[in-house]
Amino acid sequence: MSVLIFWDNDVPPGLQQPVVRMISDILDMPVFAKDNPVMLRGYDPSRNQNDASKILGDMQDFYTRKMGCGDPILIVTGKDLYMRGRDFLFGLARPGVNVSIVSAARLQNSWYGRTNRDEDLMDRIVKEGTHELCHCMGLSHCENPECIMFYPQTLDELDRKKKMLCPKCSENLNIFKFSD
Numbered sequence: 001m002s003v004l005i006f007w008d009n010d011v012p013p014g015l016q017q018p019v020v021r022m023i024s025d026i027l028d029m030p031v032f033a034k035d036n037p038v039m040l041r042g043y044d045p046s047r048n049q050n051d052a053s054k055i056l057g058d059m060q061d062f063y064t065r066k067m068g069c070g071d072p073i074l075i076v077t078g079k080d081l082y083m084r085g086r087d088f089l090f091g092l093a094r095p096g097v098n099v100s101i102v103s104a105a106r107l108q109n110s111w112y113g114r115t116n117r118d119e120d121l122m123d124r125i126v127k128e129g130t131h132e133l134c135h136c137m138g139l140s141h142c143e144n145p146e147c148i149m150f151y152p153q154t155l156d157e158l159d160r161k162k163k164m165l166c167p168k169c170s171e172n173l174n175i176f177k178f179s180d
C-alpha cells in the first residue's frame with residue numbers, strides 16, 4: 001500500500017518534497033506526489049470558498065470509480081474549503097472511498113495577520129494531511145491533544161499537536177496496514 005498526493009498549483013511547489021518525506025516517515029509507508037491534474041470544482045462565489053464534499057465526490061468518480069485506484073489519495077490545495085453546516089474546514093476525508101483533501105488557506109500565518117513562514121506551513125500541511133489520510137485508513141479522532149488524530153478547532157490547537165501518532169493510534173494504523 002502507498003499514498004498518492006495531488007499538489008495543487010496554488011500551494012508553494014517547493015514544499016512538496018519535504019511534506020512528502022515527512023508524511024511518509026509518520027505513516028511509515030511510501031508516499032508519491034504529482035501536480036494536481038484535476039480542475040477543482042465546487043466554488044461558491046457568495047462565500048469565496050470551495051465545497052469540499054463536491055471536490056471529494058469528483059475525486060471519487062474519477063479515481064476510485066473510473067481508474068479503480070485503491071490507495072489513499074490526498075489533495076493539497078490553496079483554496080479555502082467549507083461544507084454544509086461548517087464555516088470552514090482545514091481538511092476532509094471520505095474514508096470508504098479513500099479520498100481526502102487539505103486546504104493550505106487557513107494554515108498560512110498570513111490568514112491570521114502574521115508573517116508567513118515556510119516551516120509553519122509545511123508542519124501544518126503535514127499534520128492535517130496525515131490526519132485526513134489516517135481517516136482514510138480507518139482511524140478516528142483521538143483525545144490526546146498532541147496526537148495527529150486530535151481534532152483541532154483552531155490554529156493554536158493544530159500547532160499544539162506533534163507530527164506523530166500516539167501509541168494507540170499507531171497501533172490502530174498498523175492493524176489497518178497489515179489487515180489484508
Ligand SMILES: [Zn+2]
Nearest residue numbers: 131135141151
Ligand atoms: Zn478528523
Ligand SMILES: [Zn+2]
Nearest residue numbers: 142147166169
Ligand atoms: Zn492518538
